[in-house]
Amino acid sequence: xxxxxxxxxxxxxxxxxxxxxxxxxxxxxxxxxxxxxxxxxxxxxxxxxxxxxxxxxxxxxxxxxxxxxxxxxxxxxxxxxxxxxxxxxxxxxxxxxxxxxxxxxxxxxxxxxxxxxxxxxxxxxxxxxxxxxxxxxxxxxxxxxxxxxxxxxxxxxxxxxxxxxxxxxxxxxxxxxxxxxxxxxxxxxxxxxxxxxxxxxxxxxxxxxxxxxxxxxxxxxxxxxxxxxxxxxxxxxxxxxxxxxxxxxxxxxxxxxxxxxxxxxxxxxxxxxxxxxxxxxxxxxxxxxxx
Amino acid sequence: xxxxxxxxxxxxxxxxxxxxxxxxxxxxxxxxxxxxxxxxxxxxxxxxxxxxxxxxxxxxxxxxxxxxxxxxxxxxxxxxxxxxxxxxxxxxxxxxxxxxxxxxxxxxxxxxxxxxxxxxxxxxxxxxxxxxxxxxxxxxxxxxxxxxxxxxxxxxxxxxxxxxxxxxxxxxxxxxxxxxxxxxxxxxxxxx
Numbered sequence: 001x002x003x004x005x006x007x008x009x010x011x012x013x014x015x016x017x018x019x020x021x022x023x024x025x026x027x028x029x030x031x032x033x034x035x036x037x038x039x040x041x042x043x044x045x046x047x048x049x050x051x052x053x054x055x056x057x058x059x060x061x062x063x064x065x066x067x068x069x070x071x072x073x074x075x076x077x078x079x080x081x082x083x084x085x086x087x088x089x090x091x092x093x094x095x096x097x098x099x100x101x102x103x104x105x106x107x108x109x110x111x112x113x114x115x116x117x118x119x120x121x122x123x124x125x126x127x128x129x130x131x132x133x134x135x136x137x138x139x140x141x142x143x144x145x146x147x148x149x150x151x152x153x154x155x156x157x158x159x160x161x162x163x164x165x166x167x168x169x170x171x172x173x174x175x176x177x178x179x180x181x182x183x184x185x186x187x188x189x190x191x192x193x194x195x196x197x198x199x200x201x202x203x204x205x206x207x208x209x210x211x212x213x214x215x216x217x218x219x220x221x222x223x224x225x226x227x228x229x230x231x232x233x234x235x236x237x238x239x240x241x242x243x244x245x246x247x248x249x250x251x252x253x254x255x256x257x258x259x260x261x262x263x264x265x266x267x268x269x270x271x272x273x274x275x276x277x278x279x280x281x282x283x284x285x286x287x288x289x290x291x
Numbered sequence: 292x293x294x295x296x297x298x299x300x301x302x303x304x305x306x307x308x309x310x311x312x313x314x315x316x317x318x319x320x321x322x323x324x325x326x327x328x329x330x331x332x333x334x335x336x337x338x339x340x341x342x343x344x345x346x347x348x349x350x351x352x353x354x355x356x357x358x359x360x361x362x363x364x365x366x367x368x369x370x371x372x373x374x375x376x377x378x379x380x381x382x383x384x385x386x387x388x389x390x391x392x393x394x395x396x397x398x399x400x401x402x403x404x405x406x407x408x409x410x411x412x413x414x415x416x417x418x419x420x421x422x423x424x425x426x427x428x429x430x431x432x433x434x435x436x437x438x439x440x441x442x443x444x445x446x447x448x449x450x451x452x453x454x455x456x457x458x459x460x461x462x463x464x465x466x467x468x469x470x471x472x473x474x475x476x477x478x479x480x481x482x483x
Binding site: 236245 | 317389457464466468472482
């Protein structure tokens with residue numbers, strides 16, 4: 001634990017991204033970590049499971065310590081799919097309650113979904129996208145189910161004679177490499193592509209933003225989602241200029257706090273509780289780096 | 292000795308649908324973690340092909356390559372080139388652990404599972420001249436490990452240079468996930 005906190009302390013700036021598979025997986029460790037981070041003034045992102053978000057008050061502690069956005073593997077809205085995949089931590093959990101809880105704490109959600117498990121037919125794509133938009137999930141990551149060698153899923157597909165190729169280059173979760181049960185290969189591939197197009201359509205970006213209670217959270221959702229998917233030339237320019245790090249400030253400002261007592265909750269740029277938003281200086285600094 | 296740690300770019304990073312930003316988010320923390328086990332006096336460089344040019348006309352003593360499923364072919368091609376010139380090549384990562392026989396054809400040494408214990412064991416063997424072909428993870432802990440070598444990471448090339456990992460694995464066992472394969476024969480969830 002001390003090593004983890006010391007490492008965090010050594011990192012410059014405010015923003016952190018925990019790449020742990022499951023940041024809330026060990027309750028005591030996570031609780032100690034968040035307690036230790038509380039006074040550090042960080043904003044951070046991480047990943048956790050559906051059940052851990054509903055269990056106890058760990059997620060509140062995380063929010064207090066600066067958690068502003070979380071990756072959640074919802075995977076599927078279909079119980080049979082979750083059972084078949086042994087993803088028991090999602091079973092019997094109310095996804096809507098998970099989302100409500102996170103949004104009440106001002107935490108944005110990156111929902112991860114997988115398509116093509118045996119319970120999925122061609123109607124799964126629009127159902128999944130519509131649900132995510134309605135719930136105000138900020139960003140969605142979609143995958144075509146991919147049986148990686150070494151996994152039980154792979155063994156099952158192999159035994160069933162359902163693997164289409166052993167060209168590993170195609171195992172990138174964007175291509176179909178096994179025979180789906182309730183739809184065709186083309187339906188799976190096209191439905192996956194369509195899901196991305198639909199979720200990130202301007203219409204749905206607006207619609208999803210409006211799912212939030214406060215104007216500030218709405219704007220944050222809007223900027224985060226559109227920033228991620230709609231400003232490719234800007235990102236590419238920053239990469240070409242080899243100044244991507246300069247964009248990190250922008251990310252920090254979008255991740256700043258949206259809950260609490262606001263003097264003016266309607267203004268995106270409100271300074272609250274010592275959480276510095278980006279100053280005009282920083283903005284012009286970034287502008288000069290990318291233009 | 293000169294060590295070169297390489298993360299070859301994933302194949303999808305070159306497709307027409309490639310979004311460069313998606314592959315410029317996180318630096319290769321695993322390689323920087325391993326570099327921390329090198330003794331003082333050894334040189335280390337990390338090359339992440341997603342954000343840097345990979346130059347193969349150099350002369351490191353040891354090359355260590357991190358292999359995922361969609362960079363496997365590229366990783367093997369890089370490995371073959373270095374080995375032809377007598378450079379020792381180490382391969383490790385998810386794909387190597389899933390398919391060790393496949394990877395072994397392109398390596399002097401393969402690592403299966405997490406390498407926080409096996410990599411320093413390898414370094415000791417290398418110095419004693421008794422290098423093995425396969426280093427499988429034996430004991431597992433990330434408590435009291437040397438601090439990650441962040442100075443080997445070029446921060447300005449990443450959107451999220453402050454990426455950090457304080458645990459390994461996960462308490463769950465989803466059938467589509469690599470985790471159980473990677474952490475076979477030992478603990479599959481532990482913290483710092």
